[in-house]
Amino acid sequence: xxxxxxxxxxxxxxxxxxxxxxxxxxxxxxxxxxxxxxxxxxxxxxxxxxxxxxxxxxxxxxxxxxxxxxxxxxxxxxxxxxxxxxxxxxxxxxxxxxxxxxxxxxxxxxxxxxxxxxxxxxxxxxxxxxxxxxxxxxxxxxxxxxxxxxxxxxxxxxxxxxxxxxxxxxxxxxxxxxxxxxxxxxxxxxxxxxxxxxxxxxxxxxxxxxxxxxxxxxxxxxxxxxxxxxxxxxxxxxxxxxxxxxxxxxxxxxxxxxxxxxxxxxxxxxxxxxxxxxxxxxxxxxxxxxxxxxxxxxxxxxxxxxxxxxxxxxxxxxxxxxxxxxxxxxxxxxxxxxxxxxxxxxxxxxxxxxxxxxxxxxxxxxxxxxxxxxxx
Ligand SMILES: [Zn+2]
Numbered sequence: 001x002x003x004x005x006x007x008x009x010x011x012x013x014x015x016x017x018x019x020x021x022x023x024x025x026x027x028x029x030x031x032x033x034x035x036x037x038x039x040x041x042x043x044x045x046x047x048x049x050x051x052x053x054x055x056x057x058x059x060x061x062x063x064x065x066x067x068x069x070x071x072x073x074x075x076x077x078x079x080x081x082x083x084x085x086x087x088x089x090x091x092x093x094x095x096x097x098x099x100x101x102x103x104x105x106x107x108x109x110x111x112x113x114x115x116x117x118x119x120x121x122x123x124x125x126x127x128x129x130x131x132x133x134x135x136x137x138x139x140x141x142x143x144x145x146x147x148x149x150x151x152x153x154x155x156x157x158x159x160x161x162x163x164x165x166x167x168x169x170x171x172x173x174x175x176x177x178x179x180x181x182x183x184x185x186x187x188x189x190x191x192x193x194x195x196x197x198x199x200x201x202x203x204x205x206x207x208x209x210x211x212x213x214x215x216x217x218x219x220x221x222x223x224x225x226x227x228x229x230x231x232x233x234x235x236x237x238x239x240x241x242x243x244x245x246x247x248x249x250x251x252x253x254x255x256x257x258x259x260x261x262x263x264x265x266x267x268x269x270x271x272x273x274x275x276x277x278x279x280x281x282x283x284x285x286x287x288x289x290x291x292x293x294x295x296x297x298x299x300x301x302x303x304x305x306x307x308x309x310x311x312x313x314x315x316x317x318x319x320x321x322x323x324x325x326x327x328x329x330x331x332x333x334x335x336x337x338x339x340x341x342x343x344x345x346x347x348x349x350x351x352x353x354x355x356x357x358x359x360x361x362x363x364x365x366x367x368x369x370x371x372x373x374x375x376x
Contacts, residue, residue, distance in 0.1 A: 038095040039175050044189045045102075046085040048128050048141075052108050054082045056090055057170050059099035062133075062179040070099055070133075070179050071172055072264040076245055079103065079168045099177060101170030102141070109144040109195070110171045111152075112137060113162025118152055121203050127193035131185050133178020138187065139171045142195035148212030151282045155206050158301035160280050164200060164208070170263070209282045215275075221305050222275040222286030229317075232274040233287025233325050238294070239269055239276070256280065258293060259300055278303070291323065292316040 041056065049055045057078045062070025075081065082103045083090040094100060104110050113119055114137030122140050123129070129140045150164035165171065176184045201208050226232035244254030245265075250272035255261035259280070266280045277284035281301035285308070292298040292308055297315050308316055321327045 038097055039099060039177065040094070041085050041100060042174055042186060042189075044186070045128070045174060048189070048192050049085075049102065049108075052106070054084045054087075055103045055108070056083045056085055056087070056173075057101040057103050058083075058090060058093045059101045059170065059172060059176070061097045061099055062177050064179060064181070066179050068260060068262050070177060071101075071262045073101060073170055074098070078170070079105070097177070100173050102173050104165045104169050104171065105167045107143055107145075108141065108192070109146055109164065109166035110139055110141050110169075111162060111164050111200070112139045112171055113152060114138070115161045118161050118204070118207070123187075125193065125195070125203070126190050127188065127195065128190055129186075129188040130174040131187050132172070133176065133182040133184045134180060135182055139184075141171075141192045143192055144195050144197065144200075146197035146200060148210050149279065150200070150208055150210040151279065152204055152207040153209050153282060153301075158281065158283070158299075158304070160301070161207060163279075164210075169265075211277070211279055211282055214282045214284075215277055217305065218277055218284040219270075219273050219275050222273065222284075222289075225286040225288050225308075226274070229288060229320075229327065231326075233291065233320055234271070235269050235274055235276055235287050235290060236271045238287060238290055238323075241269065241271070244269070256300065287325075288313075288316050288320060291319050295319045 058074045060070060060072055060074050078101075090100065102108075102110070111122060112132070113122060114132065114134070119138050122138060125140060125142075127140050127142050129138055131138055144166055146164065146166045149167055149169060151160055152162035152164070153159065154161055163169075172184055174184045174186045178184065222232070239257060241252050244252040244267075247253050247268070251268060251270050253265055253268040255264045256267040256278055259278075261267060261280070267276070267278050269276045274286055275284060276286075276290055278300050281303070283301050283303040285303050289298070289303050289308055292312065292315075293300050293303050295316070297312050297319070298307055317327050
């Protein structure tokens with residue numbers, strides 16, 4: 001027999017289900033209505049951006065409920081051909097319900113962030129600022145001497161808290177539509193203020209991580225990885241480059257194959273330097289690091305110098321061997337930590353063998369063979 005309590009639970013659950021459905025239909029209706037109206041670039045924004053030359057880019061229209069929609073530029077070489085606000089083809093695009101973006105670079109930057117701690121730091125800064133269509137995030141425009149993009153990362157978890165965009169990036173502009181049915185709105189229409197690289201570092205402290213600097217570290221790290229394994233596991237054999245945009249010789253940019261991208265541009269691969277770089281997490285490395293991320297041995301944001309060691313390193317090597325790469329185990333770090341376990345597994349004791357690198361390598365090969373891992 002149902003008690004009153006049970007009945008109430010049932011009624012509440014039912015009401016919730018109806019509530020969710022209603023919100024979705026409302027979103028859909030709002031988006032349909034907005035599409036009819038089109039998007040208007042605010043006059044004040046046009047005025048504020050005038051000193052920077054043409055800065056507008058066509059951005060795809062959002063699709064209801066699809067959180068990855070409504071933010072990516074529609075033209076592949078958008079960086080090279082930004083529009084003036086009154087350009088007829090841009091106006092036609094906006095009238096049909098398309099969104100627009102503001103192209104950053106050459107002295108114009110933006111910080112976008114949506115966590116409480118970081119938005120509070122930015123909200124008080126007197127510059128042109130808008131609120132994202134979700135109602136949570138803010139976008140602040142500024143003039144700057146910073147020449148490389150950056151991210152705001154939680155120093156403990158490595159999670160992305162925001163992006164510092166100063167080169168070849170866009171932010172979605174005010175009056176654009178959001179997939180939730182919301183609209184991007186101007187919060188502060190002040191002139192675009194100066195915010196130097198040093199000031200950014202002062203405001204956000206240890207959260208700031210510059211991508212150019214990280215990229216150089218990643219290239220070095222990818223080189224060390226290749227040295228350690230004996231060759232570079234080619235990224236072009238691991239990542240489908242056909243969907244990515246060629247930026248320069250050997251440099252490809254596109255959507256992160258594992259955790260995706262809202263803008264379709266958060267991931268790059270350089271096939272000549274054999275390095276990958278995720279801009280959202282400011283992480284990356286060589287082929288083995290990619291294999292570790294692809295197989296869930298490391299989360300993307302964990303792919304940092306020193307992360308692939310010990311058992312995780314061995315696990316990644318095993319996966320590399322599974323994928324058909326000619327992996328020979330050769331690492332000083334194995335000898336102390338793993339040789340003993342390997343010896344035990346094949347019925348020997350440490351005192352029976354003098355463990356130098358060669359012996360350890362042979363033992364490990366034997367061990368891995370005995371584990372049917374398929375090493376040659
Ligand atoms: Zn990532």
